[in-house]
Amino acid sequence: MTEARANPVLKLLDDQKIEQIHVASLRILQELGIKVDDADLRQQLSDLGCDVVGDRVKINPDLVGDVIANAKKHNRFTLTSRTGKKVEMNLETVVSHSSNAIPDIIDFETGECRRTNQDDVIATTRLMNQLDELDMPCALVYPNDLPAETNQLKQAELLIRYSTKPIYATASDPNTAKYLVELFNLFDGTDGRELIGLVGISPESPLYFPKAITDAMKIIISAGIPVSMLSAPLGGLSAPLSIAGGLAQVNAELLAFAVVSYVFNPETPLLYGPRLFFANMKTGCSILGLPETGIASAVGAQMALYYGFVSDLYGMCSTSCTYDTQSGYEKAINCLLPFLSGANYISGFGGLASLMVASYEQLVIDNEIYANVRKAAKGFAVNEDAFGFDVLASALKGGMFLAHPHTVKYLRNGEVFVPDLGFDSVWSDWVKKGKKDIQAVARERVNELLKKDEQESEPLSSELDKEITKIMENAAAEMLK
């Protein structure tokens, strides 16, 4: 967890342009509205002054204004892991999380790409316990050996069992939502409420809220569990290709999501998750390493700040399918842009190939990339002491910079980055050490960290274990028919 700078330093758009996108989104909501399948919900929105035309709900700007004003009051919360680790979420912090539900993984032993299973969820979660730059895991990979119906729920269960950090779960149907709430409630002391994590929920683009989604929202949001609103249209297919157009639509979808949430429970914290992405427009396949992913996220971060939402953004995305220079620059650019723009919650640990392939080594490499980005975005002190006039004066009189207390002091305070994984020496040394690329170094690190996690792992109390098992059995009984 990093303290963000009070003023985000990168502004791809000036305030007036941000305002212009806001106004466009209000028009979209008022003139085009959203499609809502649930008739009761349409009625509730109508009661709040929206126009209902068939299955479309046209949302008036005043209501949106009220919702935004309300959301601002709930943009500060704390998550606490099963083992007591805390993550503060608010406009002043930057928190990292991993990618989610990736279907394939590069096998750690063979280097071959294969389908993921439950064991991979466990092993990657344990590896993520040990990554010091990663604040919260998602289930990085999809447990393909488990049934689809209960899959999201099982992912959450595995996270709860194996993660020492607060967790990021997902829900796209009401049954999953119901049992997720039960799992989360195991950790809820209610008065001095402890939240073990949050839940990501996606509407559909353009501007569509299917019943399964609004039902899931209702359950999670009524329970007061923080929700990340994830709107993920593909520019040129389910949103305009122009970035400004895509963002205006995404913004409208997220504001609409907030309005719907407001109906269910105005107290629930909401995260602003614009996930606009783009495709190779010659073949049609979505590729996430394009710089536009980062550009859209950077503006998304600005939009979130404009409203006072905590933002949740794509970060280290890459199209590259291997550990090459391309994976490095794509991830760095796409992470740095939102980070500099004041993002609060950044994703992307562990994914390659446009989030279709996961990798153990990549998790560790991403930890290092994130550390670099964080340092580049952190800035530095500018004051009399930092100017070091005396050091310079003494150097001119024949003194030494190197051994001066000023140098030692700043070195100790982290003025200059110290790579933890990356190579930090010269060519001859690189040759001497066996010409390893960062993947090779990462491999060694993966082994070390997994061993370390094994030593540190504390088993669940048998009581908690039983409760979790019971909830999962009930879920299976209801959902797997």
Next chain:
Amino acid sequence: MARSILKVLTDQEIAQLNEASFKILRELGVQIDDEGLRKELAERGCDVDGDRVKFKADLLEEVIANVKKHNHVTLTSRDGIKVEITPHSLVTHATGGIPEIIDLETGQKRKPVVDDVIATMRLMNQLENLDTPCSLLYPDDVPIPITQVKQTELMFRYSKKPIYGPGISSPGEAKYVVKLFQAFAGGSESLAENPIGIVGVSPESPLKIPQVICDTMKHIISAGIPTSILSAPVGGMSGPLSLAGGLAQVNAEILAFASVAYVINPETPLFYGSRLFYANMKTGSTIMGLPEIGLVSAAAAQLASSNGFLSDLYGLCCTSCTFDGQNGYENAINALVPALAGANWISGYGSMASLMVASYEQLAIDDEIMGLIKRVANGVTVNEDTIGLDVISSAVNGGMILAHPHTVKYLRCGELFIPKLGFDSVWSDWEKKGQKEIKTLARERVHELLKQDEVKALPEDLEQEVNEIIDAAAAELLK
């Protein structure tokens, strides 16, 4: 759109830093070895204390005001390619004088020779995001006393673009470099009017302009060749370790150099060439991939612009010795951060291993990285048309976004980056295409591009003139 959209320093911090540099110049001053220059500076109100010159604010303000008058430089190559450098531009140049290269065929590191200088120049002709090539390599088969002259000659012979000349540090060579600039520009007058390139000259850190540099400056600055002031202290070794301290010192060194240049010839355009860098403080070896490089370059871009300078900064640089993920993230971070902060000219094409090893493949990869960075720096256009309400409206009413003219229009005008080298498809396709890393793609590209580049012979009279200059240089300098 304004280029400096990233502010790593607030306006107040910039003012503080400038004040700190003024204080350094006023109280500590700069050692200037040339007596004549000291005298001239004294006449302009500086205090001379032994060999140190202490600068007053008045002169510095005057120098800054003059710099501002020369902050729009257009370089034109012999082939007519123009590169404009203004406070709004983002142009690129290659690293210069790298001592080793990775052989394109064997993949082994070796000493480069003249043929490598030529081949890399020709490759750089074909890289679309590279605006001004530099002699990437230090040819091992050229005698050291004339290497700067020879590199300049090779650049002019083989580059189709305006050149970023070598760092010049010897007056003997400076004289012949000036002659080459004049010959290739078609005379000394056309050189002043229509520069065909620039050179770099470095003061010494901390705060010193040695005699050889003073003499070099006299040649170069008098001839009106645009000059980048390359101030390159290592934090914690020849400057304070604190980033702000290093910047205050660099800023002071550049202002002092500019003052000396002003005395020699106020018409020569100058570039703010901060080259502040850092070391692995456990071993002492310099490593150029640290994120601090990007951070101080960004701050330097802001400082440069506050003082009316065009900036010329480190950009693509990495510690990595191979084509791995580290190579990618280090290069990207260090180039993107200054680019967003409004850097006008960014360096680094073709280098690896902290600027100690060059590579053909890296040149091609860096061109791709710069493509992404230039795209990012172009930002997002927001207006009625880009917002495209009617596209969304038609989609909501069952229409198609994909074939909408709006989609085609924005694709065509470059709303989305199109990788030229980088992989741009999905895993199955990657497997089908032979699981190539970007290095492999880059190598193929290098071969293609080298085939494309045609070398034209120099006009006969120019050929003769150039040969005479080189012969004269050899006769004088190789004794």
Next chain:
Amino acid sequence: MELDKLVQCVVDADMDNVKGLVEEGISDGVAPSVLLKEGLIKGLDIVGEKFESGDLFLPEMLAAAMTMKTGVEVLKPHLTGEETETAGTVVIGTVQGDVHDIGKNLVAMMLEGAGFEVIDIGIDVPAEDIVKAVEEKKPQILGLSALLTTTMPALKTTIDALKEAGLRDKVKVMVGGAPVTQDYADEIGADGYASDAAGAVTLARGLVQS
């Protein structure tokens, strides 16, 4: 009436003028089959070549195809049955349990653009319904999309259901979606796989011919 104008009209995806140009051709007495083959189809062939060589984007290809289609609509009453034949009929849908449809829609659009008659049966479609659609519409090709590894088995279930219904040899099955691979397609006995929309069109053309 200059045929070149009509060709160019398709190349430029000039939707506003295609109808007028075809009508002009008809009233000028140009043979409808000539307008079709040497006008509209020729235009689209040029676009197709440019697309193959990487000069055009999908939307441009699609827009040109839609322009041609508009032209064909005007011509249709004047053409013989043989001439109006489509490239083939495709039934396409996303399998049961899966609601991802962006990719499937894109494939459908591109197939339509390439002259196929496309019947989109939507998302989350159970195997029985797919079998029913094949029975009723008698397509040459069935396209199945799955975006989740957990819904990929439904591709196999569907193919098996076709076998059971005795329809397997009546229709070519092509499959796709981000996690689907050629190997998987082979394993479940599909007739083809493509990793993207452009590939899907080539694949479909090949399947119709074989």
